[in-house]
Amino acid sequence: MTWILAQQPEAGRASEQQEAAGFVPGQKRVQIDPAQVARxxxxxxxxxxACxxxxxxxxxxGGPNLLRSQVTLSDKDGELIVPVIQGSRQAMGMPAIGLNMEDxxxxxxxxxxxxxxxxxQGAPPGKQKPPTIVVGNAGDGRAYFISNCxxxxxxxxxxxxxxxxITDPKVLQTAWLQGGSLAEAHEGALVKATITLPxxxxxxxxxxxADDFLVTVKLRDSTIRTFRRDGNVQVTLLDPLKAHKDLLPLYTDKDVHDITAYLVTLK
Known part of the structure; x- marks a missing residue:
């Protein structure tokens, strides 16, 4: 359970911490490695x-708001936050977390x-233009696409x-991973069923x-019919997105980035 840092620093230390960390409202902080941020x-x-x-x-x-904590606002390189994570405020209800110093x-x-x-200070994060997700190799993506798609x-x-x-690369990436743009609402992406009666x-x-006992289908006239699955009833399912679903657990991060980088070139 992670309770960090919203308690105000002890009397007399707030100004000392601010001065040491150099915090001013809206200050520009040193750029952080994106890989570190992601991890x-x-x-x-x-x-x-959870907290x-x-x-x-x-x-x-019930953990406190870290955007209003003087400790998090003043921290420059972990010198204020890390000790709390390591257990310096257990007496104040913030237990030590099982993370090593690097993490x-x-x-x-x-x-x-x-x-x-x-x-x-204390305001919600402002809107920023998100970094592009187009970081893959379009040539490798094209080769993968030709081989597998x-x-x-x-x-x-x-x-x-x-x-x-689909001009937003994030939306495009989601679309092809699902098997099409807004696959859930796309009529062609719905699973078809053929029930052969005795x-x-x-x-x-x-x-x-569909389960082990019953199969329910919607007919063209919107009628809903349910059939019992037994030895005399044959059920054939056709899922147009099966190939996409089969590939999902096989993609590496590189595959996803490369395919997206290739698809954004198809204008």
Whole structure:
């Protein structure tokens, strides 16, 4: 349980800490390595988020708002935050966290990266233009695409101009990972079902639900029908996104970045 830092510093020390850290409202902080920020965000999510919240403003377990903490606001290089993570405030309700010194500094760096976006002390983080996610190799992405996606998709066919239709690279990345733009609402992405009854009659529809005992489908006239799955009833399911779902656990981070970098070139 991670309770950090909202208590005010002891009397007489607040000005000393501010002077030592050089904090002024809206100050520009030293740029932090993005890799450190990313790892720090992960560590914070595992160890601190339950108490301090995803946005650092306090979580479900009652931890204080880190955006209003003089300690976090004044910290320059972990000198104030790290001791608290290591247990210096156990008597005040903040237990020591099971992080080594290096990971503690990385969490502190992540906290500073968020605080560095605020406009004045205690204010919510300001809006900033997010860094681009287009960091992959477009050539490698094209090669991967041809090898693994070329049977169903092509740059000259269904994906021609896709980067002009979906101009935000983040939205584009989400779309292709799902198997299409807004796949959940896309009629062509819905699972189709064919039920063959003992009489030989076939019922085609869109799958609503299926388990080991029943299968429910929606017919073209919007009628909902449910069939019992037994030895005399055959159920055939066709999932147009199966290939995408099968690939999801196989992608590396590089694959995802490279494919996105390639797709943004298809304008």
């Amino acid at each position: 720090g965000k992960t560590l914070f999510g595992i160890n601190c988020q 301090h919240g995803q946005d650092l403003r306090g979580g479900d377990l 503690s500094k990385i969490v502190a760096a992540y906290i500073r990266s968020v605080i560095g976006t605020i406009g004045r 070329g049977k169903c998709h092509s740059a000259e066919g269904d994906l021609q101009g896709v980067a002009s239709r 009489t030989g009659e076939k019922v085609d529809g869109t799958l609503v639900r």
